[in-house]
Every structure is written in C-alpha cells, then in structure tokens.
Amino acid sequence: MIIGFVAGSVSALGFAYLSPLLKAKIGLHDTCGVHNLHGMPGIIGAIVSAIACAGAARNFGENYRRPDGIFVDAQHGRTPSQQAGY
Numbered sequence: 001m002i003i004g005f006v007a008g009s010v011s012a013l014g015f016a017y018l019s020p021l022l023k024a025k026i027g028l029h030d031t032c033g034v035h036n037l038h039g040m041p042g043i044i045g046a047i048v049s050a051i052a053c054a055g056a057a058r059n060f061g062e063n064y065r066r067p068d069g070i071f072v073d074a075q076h077g078r079t080p081s082q083q084a085g086y
Contacts (some may be wrong), residue, residue, distance in 0.1 A: 003048050007041035014040050 014036040022028040022035075030036070 003044070007044045010040050010044060011036050 015033060019030060019033075019036060022030070
C-alpha cells in the first residue's frame with residue numbers, strides 16, 4: 001500500500017509540476033499523460049520489484065528439489081501444494 005501511495009503521489013505531482021516544466025523547457029507536450037500515469041509509477045514499481053526479488057532470492061537456498069523435480073521447504077519438509085493446502 002505504501003508503494004502504491006508513493007507511485008500515485010508521484011503521478012499526481014508529476015502531472016501538476018513536471019508536465020508544465022517539461023513543456024516549457026523542452027517542448028514536450030504529453031497530451032494523454034502517459035509519462036505521469038504509466039511511466040514514472042512503472043519505473044518506481046520496477047525498482048521496488050527488483051529490490052524485493054533480490055531480498056527474496058536469499059530464501060531459495062533454504063529449499064531443495066526432490067528427485068522427482070518438486071521443490072520442498074527444507075524447514076518443514078512440505079511441497080508447494082502442501083503449503084497451499086491442496
């Protein structure tokens with residue numbers, strides 16, 4: 001929720017302050033607001049996702065793969081299906 005709030009705030013502030021600045025300085029007129037609505041929040045999401053994936057990658061070392069190819073949680077010995085409750 002925090003990331004969504006930040007991305008939404010950046011989008012709104014970009015529309016209010018950055019769009020007029022870009023139009024005045026380099027003549028960029030974003031008629032549909034694509035830069036503010038999709039560009040900047042998308043970059044924020046990509047950066048946060050990369051950080052989250054990098055942090056989660058450490059946990060993959062604690063799991064192992066059985067001979068039949070199924071990953072098993074090393075701490076509890078459960079397969080992904082068992083963890084999901086199937």
